[in-house]
Amino acid sequence: MSSDLVIDVRNVTKHFGGLTAVNNCSLSVRRGSVTGLIGPNGAGKSTLFNIVAGNIVPDEGAVIFDGADVTGLAPHELFRTGMLRTFQIAHEFSNMTALENLMMVPGDQPGEYLGNAWFRPGISKSRETEVRKKALDVIDFLKLGHVRNELAGNLSGGQKKLLELGRTMMVDAKVVLLDEVAAGVNRTLLNDLAANIERMNRELGYTFFVIEHDMDLIGRLCDPVIVMAQGEKIAEGPMAEIRANPAIVEAYFGTPVETA
Numbered sequence: 001m002s003s004d005l006v007i008d009v010r011n012v013t014k015h016f017g018g019l020t021a022v023n024n025c026s027l028s029v030r031r032g033s034v035t036g037l038i039g040p041n042g043a044g045k046s047t048l049f050n051i052v053a054g055n056i057v058p059d060e061g062a063v064i065f066d067g068a069d070v071t072g073l074a075p076h077e078l079f080r081t082g083m084l085r086t087f088q089i090a091h092e093f094s095n096m097t098a099l100e101n102l103m104m105v106p107g108d109q110p111g112e113y114l115g116n117a118w119f120r121p122g123i124s125k126s127r128e129t130e131v132r133k134k135a136l137d138v139i140d141f142l143k144l145g146h147v148r149n150e151l152a153g154n155l156s157g158g159q160k161k162l163l164e165l166g167r168t169m170m171v172d173a174k175v176v177l178l179d180e181v182a183a184g185v186n187r188t189l190l191n192d193l194a195a196n197i198e199r200m201n202r203e204l205g206y207t208f209f210v211i212e213h214d215m216d217l218i219g220r221l222c223d224p225v226i227v228m229a230q231g232e233k234i235a236e237g238p239m240a241e242i243r244a245n246p247a248i249v250e251a252y253f254g255t256p257v258e259t260a
C-alpha cells in the first residue's frame, strides 16, 4: 500500500453470465491527479467505474480506497469516506435554487442533510449559517453567483454540471468520480467546466477519476490516461504517449485519435 494512491484496484474481475466484463484488472489513481479512463465500447470502463463507486460488487479482487479495503461498500458508505460520484441533479431537486441544492448535500449520517433548517427543524442556526457560507464560497469559486437563486431545473446543461461539481465541494471529497461529464454540454460551457475541474485540482487539491468519450477533454485534463480493452488495462501514460502509440490507436480505436 502506498499513501500516494487514493484508489487502488487490485485484480478485479466481474462476469455477467458467460461474459467477462472486467478481467483481472489492476489500476490505480494517484492522489492529486486527474486520471482518465478510456477505451473502446464494451471495454469494461463503466463496469470498472461502477465497481469503484460501489454500484457493482466484483466477483474477485479488491478496491482499496485511501488505504482501506472498501470492496462491496455501498455508494452512501463510500460517500462518507470521501469518494463521490457526480450524478445528474435528481428531479426532486430541480425545484430548488442552485444555492439550496448545495445546502442539501448529505451530511455524515444516513438521512442527514447538511443544511436548511426548513428540512431539519433541529438544526442549529449556527450550523445553517456555516453551511450557507460554505455553499456561497462554492458558488463563488465556480462563478455561479448570477444564477445562485435560479431554480436548478432552469439552469443550462453546463451550469447543472457545475452545480454537480459544487455538490462534491460541499463535503470536501477526497476523490471525485466523473462520469461522461462532457455529454450534452456545448463547447463553450465545456471549456468552463474543464477550467473549473483544473482549478479544483490545482488550487484545492482535488483528485479526479474521469471516464469520458471526449478525447479532447481527456487530453486537456488527464494525466495519466489509462486505456482499457476487453476488460483489462492495456496502457497507461500521458495522452500524448497514448496518441502516439499506433498499436493502441489502431487496435483499440480503429482510427487514429485526433490531436486536440
Ligand SMILES: Nc1ncnc2c1ncn2[C@@H]1O[C@H](COP(=O)(O)OP(=O)(O)OP(=O)(O)O)[C@@H](O)[C@H]1O
Residues within 6 Å of the ligand: 016, 019, 020, 021, 039, 040, 041, 042, 043, 044, 045, 046, 047, 048
Ligand atoms: N449489467 C450487465 N449485464 C450484462 N452485461 C453487461 C452488463 N453491464 C455491462 N455488460 C457487458 O459488459 C461489457 C463491458 O461493458 P461496459 O459498459 O463496462 O463497457 P464500457 O467500456 O463502459 O463501454 P461503453 O464505452 O460503450 O460505455 C460489455 O460487453 C457489456 O455488454
